[in-house]
Amino acid sequence: MAQKLIPEAKQGLNRFKTEVANEIGVPFTDYNGNLTSKQCGSVGGEMVKRMVEQYERNL
Template sequence: MNNNNNNNSLQQMGINVKPALNNLKTEVANELGLSNYEQTDKGNLTARQNGYVGGYMTKKLVEMAEQQLAGK
């Protein structure tokens, strides 16, 4: 799956999800104890730390989608 095509499609529809995803990333990093994540050089973090952020973001996004589908 090519994310560029997906992002371009969203942009053509006038939808910009990047700020919301960046906010979620920062929120998740803070919950995981990685303060000031947006200013941190991600190259200085371990793959495990970066993986936790991405994995937990995915978990939260799936939970949000499930709640919406359930009508909550």
């Protein structure tokens, strides 16, 4: 397994994921096996979209 370069990043990404899921109405919990692939994908897609927008603003 690869070494984590920034261990604190995992907590930050989990908070970000939960925030995005709440905003778009996906009921994320500690167990997400009851969610559809579409629901999980929409959260991941929105996260990437926001990260790219933030990066572009900082250019």
